[in-house]
Amino acid sequence: MKAMHIQGVDKAISRLIMGTGDLRKLEEPERMMLDAYIRAGGNTFDTAHQYRNKEVILGQWLAEKKLREQVVILTKGAHHDDGSPGPRVNPQAIRKDLLESLDRLGTDYVDLYALHRDDPDAAVGPIMEELNEHIQASRIRAIGASNWSFQRIQEANEYAASHGLIGFTFSSPNLSLAKPNEPRWEGCVSADSDTCAWHGRNQLPLLAWSSQAGGFFSGHFTPDNQENLEMVRVYYSADNWERYRRAAKLAADKNVSPIQIALAYVLNQSFPTCAIIGPRNPDELQSSIEAMHIQFTLDELAWLNLEREGAAK
Structure with missing residues (x-):
């Protein structure tokens, strides 16, 4: 499985990260999936304090x-609806959530720690000071932000740089070929074109x-199938159906599936x-693993995302 590196973590990080949000118990189906991921060469797991069990x-x-x-x-804390x-x-919530996560996970450190939500009214200074205390105590290897705007990440990193602290070395917003009409959950952030351009300049x-x-x-899903209200609310739009049409066309050309094209889009950006x-x-x-090896030209990427007309080249 392809991997990458994040500053502060001495292990390679699988480019396909296994989410744990759907784990309900530790029985055969769940064990089978976790085991299969490891056998495939995966090594990175996403979880959160808010996910509790x-x-x-x-x-x-x-x-x-x-x-x-x-x-x-990778675990996350300081969610608005947690506790x-x-x-x-704030520092108190960060400390509480981190220590409880370590206890639940049965470990004395996490490789990646992200703030699950942002509060734009909160000063970045105390947040970065608190996170750095846990880095110094070896409870965290690298820090990042989930659902923060790139402007807030930059503000936090500028504070860290000017105070001799370690800044955010990754971010974790939503990024997908289908662009959400509105946040899927309250307080969520999706990477728009300005965010992607900032990541491209900074290679974060x-x-x-x-x-x-x-x-x-x-x-x-089809435009006339309105049964899944969340999907209708978040993703049903004329532009997204055109993205779907283009993904299906490119999938046929490459002998893969549209959902593999969508995943490959995320993995073919100009930044890690x-x-x-x-x-x-x-x-x-297996479908996701195969998608990891699909390569796009810049023209194909732009065409998929409706940034150019004509046929993909």
Whole structure:
């Protein structure tokens, strides 16, 4: 499996990251998927304090397999709806969530730690100071931001640089070929063209959640099928159906599937990217692995994203 590196982490990071949001228990189907991911060469898992028992399940499985030192754990904290209502992007919430996550995971450190939401009214200084305390205590190897705007990430990194601190070395917003009409969940951030341009200039790694747009390109959805209200609300638009049409055309040309084209779009950006995936069976995992090897020209990327007309070249 292809891998990349993030500053602060001494392990390679799989470009396909296994999401744990759908883990319900540690029984045969779940074990089969986790085992298959490891056999395929994957080594990176995405979880969060807000996912609660998902961290426990992942930690139990890693302990049983004795894999902790071979894998990369990305967990997140300071979500607004976790523990107490309202904005929680502050040193106290960060410390509470991190320590509880470490206990649930059964480890004394996480490789990647991201703030799950942002509070634009919160000063970046105390946040970066708190995160750096945990880096110094070896509880965290690298810090990042999930669902922060690139302007806030830049502000935080400028503060860190001017105060001798370690800044964010990755971000984790939504990035997918289908562009959301509105946030899928409150407080979420999707990478628009300005965000991608900023990542291109700074070469900051982006770990994309909902990288396959909730299955929008799977063939299970059509403009006249309005049953899934969340998909209709977030992804149904004329532009996205045109992106689907183009993905299907390019898929036929390359002898792959549209959903593989959509995943390959995320992995073919001009800056380092990983895609967080949630395969439900080994066939879906294999499909994602195959998509990792699809290459696009710049013209194909632009055509898929409606940035140019005519046929893909």
